[in-house]
Amino acid sequence: MRLRSLVHLATLNLRSDARGTVVNTAAACVGAAALVFFVALGMGVGQAARLMFPGDARLVEVVPGAVSLGAALGGGALDDAAVGRLRELPGVEGAWRRLSLRVPIAASRAPEGVRMNWPVGFTVQVPVVGVDAGLVASDLAPGGKFVDPPAGQAIPVLASRRLLEVYNKTIAPAWNLRRLPPGLDLVGLQIPVQVGFSIIPLKTEDKVYDARLALAGLSDRVPLYSLAVPVETVRRLHVEYGKADAGYSSVVLEVGRPDDVPAVASAVRRMGFAVDEGERAIAERVGLAITVTAGALALLALLMTALAALAIAQSLSASVRGRTRDIAILQSLGATAGDVRALVLAEAGLVGLAGGVVGVGIAWAAARGVDAAAIGLLPDFPFRPTTFFLFPPWIFALGVGVSAAAALLGALAPAALAARVDPARAIS
Amino acid sequence: MIALRHITKRFRDGERQVEVLRDLELTVPRGTFTAVVGASGSGKSTLLYVAGALDADYDGEAVVAGKDLKALSARERAAFRNASVGFVFQSFNLLPALPAVENTMLPGLFVPPGSKAPSLGQLRGRALEALDRVGLADKAARLPGRLSGGERQRVAIARALLSRPAVLLADEPTGNLDAVSGEAVIQLFSAMVRDGVTVLVVTHEERVSAAAGQVLHLEEGRLR
Numbered sequence: 142m143r144l145r146s147l148v149h150l151a152t153l154n155l156r157s158d159a160r161g162t163v164v165n166t167a168a169a170c171v172g173a174a175a176l177v178f179f180v181a182l183g184m185g186v187g188q189a190a191r192l193m194f195p196g197d198a199r200l201v202e203v204v205p206g207a208v209s210l211g212a213a214l215g216g217g218a219l220d221d222a223a224v225g226r227l228r229e230l231p232g233v234e235g236a237w238r239r240l241s242l243r244v245p246i247a248a249s250r251a252p253e254g255v256r257m258n259w260p261v262g263f264t265v266q267v268p269v270v271g272v273d274a275g276l277v278a279s280d281l282a283p284g285g286k287f288v289d290p291p292a293g294q295a296i297p298v299l300a301s302r303r304l305l306e307v308y309n310k311t312i313a314p315a316w317n318l319r320r321l322p323p324g325l326d327l328v329g330l331q332i333p334v335q336v337g338f339s340i341i342p343l344k345t346e347d348k349v350y351d352a353r354l355a356l357a358g359l360s361d362r363v364p365l366y367s368l369a370v371p372v373e374t375v376r377r378l379h380v381e382y383g384k385a386d387a388g389y390s391s392v393v394l395e396v397g398r399p400d401d402v403p404a405v406a407s408a409v410r411r412m413g414f415a416v417d418e419g420e421r422a423i424a425e426r427v428g429l430a431i432t433v434t435a436g437a438l439a440l441l442a443l444l445m446t447a448l449a450a451l452a453i454a455q456s457l458s459a460s461v462r463g464r465t466r467d468i469a470i471l472q473s474l475g476a477t478a479g480d481v482r483a484l485v486l487a488e489a490g491l492v493g494l495a496g497g498v499v500g501v502g503i504a505w506a507a508a509r510g511v512d513a514a515a516i517g518l519l520p521d522f523p524f525r526p527t528t529f530f531l532f533p534p535w536i537f538a539l540g541v542g543v544s545a546a547a548a549l550l551g552a553l554a555p556a557a558l559a560a561r562v563d564p565a566r567a568i569s
Numbered sequence: 570m571i572a573l574r575h576i577t578k579r580f581r582d583g584e585r586q587v588e589v590l591r592d593l594e595l596t597v598p599r600g601t602f603t604a605v606v607g608a609s610g611s612g613k614s615t616l617l618y619v620a621g622a623l624d625a626d627y628d629g630e631a632v633v634a635g636k637d638l639k640a641l642s643a644r645e646r647a648a649f650r651n652a653s654v655g656f657v658f659q660s661f662n663l664l665p666a667l668p669a670v671e672n673t674m675l676p677g678l679f680v681p682p683g684s685k686a687p688s689l690g691q692l693r694g695r696a697l698e699a700l701d702r703v704g705l706a707d708k709a710a711r712l713p714g715r716l717s718g719g720e721r722q723r724v725a726i727a728r729a730l731l732s733r734p735a736v737l738l739a740d741e742p743t744g745n746l747d748a749v750s751g752e753a754v755i756q757l758f759s760a761m762v763r764d765g766v767t768v769l770v771v772t773h774e775e776r777v778s779a780a781a782g783q784v785l786h787l788e789e790g791r792l793r
């Protein structure tokens with residue numbers, strides 16, 4: 142039997158049993174809608190979470206080991222020799238130093254060129270960390286340089302990309318300050334600061350002078366509440382203010398493949414250093430929680446699809462039993478057992494396809510509805526996504542495919558039942 | 570032509586075996602009209618299903634339209650029914666959900682792979698032609714439920730004619746019809762015989778046998 146004939150006859154049969162067709166299509170559509178909705182939700186929330194917690198699975202943050210133990214083993218301090226050894230570890234592609242500035246820096250005026258209602262007499266302490274340029278190279282604005290500048294010139298700084306979002310969504314509204322424009326528009330912004338000044342009088346150094354920081358870019362590799370400057374700048378200031386450098390605050394290792402991270406981490410621990418799981422652990426835990434939740438919901442949806450397949454199997458079996466005479470008539474006209482089986486499968490397949498298309502449409506509409514409701518109901522929070530759903534093209538194929546496959550699966554037994562009809566018995 | 574040799578058909582009825590056809594012999598020459606008359610339950614339908622390759626479970630030899638039916642696989646039997654046999658039944662056996670023209674088109678949908686299949690449009694054209702030949706061109710769009718008994722049987726005949734079969738097998742074709750409609754059906758059979766079709770009708774009605782060239786009686790599993 143040709144496909145064209147098969148579809149023709151299957152369509153006629155479906156049309157003649159409009160009620161059964163609608164019920165079966167509805168069953169197929171519920172499963173497909175739930176599956177697509179939950180998978181899209183899982184991916185959408187996952188993406189939002191990655192924006193919120195941009196943990197880089199390939200970074201390992203090495204911090205000095207426990208002091209006493211480190212001293213006893215002659216290790217512990219993260220000096221240049223240690224950085225060299227860390228860089229040589231198998232699997233490590235880069236080792237980037239971080240050094241916290243121990244000279245206070247404070248800002249008491251608004252950045253130049255930004256119309257901001259900076260409160261009078263308001264001074265913010267600016268935590269500064271020195272980092273290797275290599276760590277943040279990809280986050281620099283085009284043409285930007287991240288090196289210690291000659292005396293008198295503005296010091297390049299990188300801010301946390303998330304700090305801007307947090308500032309705009311929570312700090313600015315709460316303190317009634319103006320919001321800042323998006324990322325790249327801020328690059329080049331000059332912030333006047335006082336080097337050596339602390340809002341805690343005891344900590345203010347003897348020497349205080351004016352300097353400027355120039356924003357060179359935004360980076361996820363900069364700690365949330367600090368500004369990053371070139372590590373050489375920090376060392377220069379430490380020398381200037383007579384602060385001893387016992388070693389770096391931390392060293393960030395970039396590992397070639399995420400799978401190698403555990404091996405690198407244990408090698409680091411064997412060297413007498415510790416690994417700060419901090420951000421990456423959070424990101425991993427959040428990612429895992431989302432994957433597990435989305436997986437459970439998708440599983441539930443698959444279960445619904447399986448139930449739909451059972452419902453279709455049930456109703457198709459009843460329909461086949463009620464049609465044994467019609468089947469025998471088709472056999473008398475030349476239908477083979479295979480034709481009869483194919484006909485039942487085609488009917489189910491068409492129902493599954495139709496249910497899948499409708500289900501995907503419902504899922505998409507429901508997602509739009511949830512997004513619209515969320516915009517109305519949820520307050521503006523940092524990294525609030527514009528949508529909680531992600532609909533890559535393949536998700537539509539998934540919905541329709543799973544629905545059709547489930548319907549076909551449900552039709553297997555009824556189709557076999559139909560193919561077993563004995564025309565000589567059933568026709569009279 | 571139809572040639573049945575030493576046909577024996579048994580049904581298992583619980584423990585008992587019932588022999589419905591007993592060493593039956595039948596020859597229907599090509600392009601002739603044969604009627605088999607017998608009481609209800611005498612095995613007429615059984616005989617027809619053997620000749621039409623709907624039943625393959627019997628002893629003996631059946632050669633119909635040049636095919637040795639015993640030698641055919643299930644798939645080949647289906648192809649044989651599709652190409653060489655037209656069936657007409659007492660209860661019409663139309664699909665109630667399909668309009669007359671769709672019912673008439675059905676055999677064309679099961680043309681086996683390998684032979685040339687008509688397009689749906691061509692098939693519809695041929696079905697309308699066949700309906701025209703039985704005088705129902707104007708009722709092609711009607712569902713069987715909205716046709717009279719005589720009209721339904723003529724749709725069934727149009728459907729049987731669609732594939733231009735060599736053999737027409739009819740089981741009590743006038744059993745549910747009034748005298749006038751029954752006469753029209755018999756007229757159609759006679760016309761088909763003139764076109765070279767081999768017609769075998771089983772019936773318990775004498776009025777059908779009046780039109781047949783050969784009338785045989787089925788009694789105790791044998792023809793005489």
Ligand SMILES: Nc1ncnc2c1ncn2[C@@H]1O[C@H](COP(=O)(O)OP(=O)(O)O)[C@@H](O)[C@H]1O
Nearest residue numbers: 566580581589608609610611612613614615616
């Ligand atoms: N599938 C079957 N199983 C058992 N007995 C059957 C079956 N089909 C027919 N019979 C028996 O075979 C006999 C002949 O049946 P059938 O050929 O239908 O007679 P007719 O068409 O002449 O009325 C009847 O006694 C009937 O009960």
Ligand SMILES: [Mg+2]
Nearest residue numbers: 613614615740
């Ligand atoms: Mg009978």
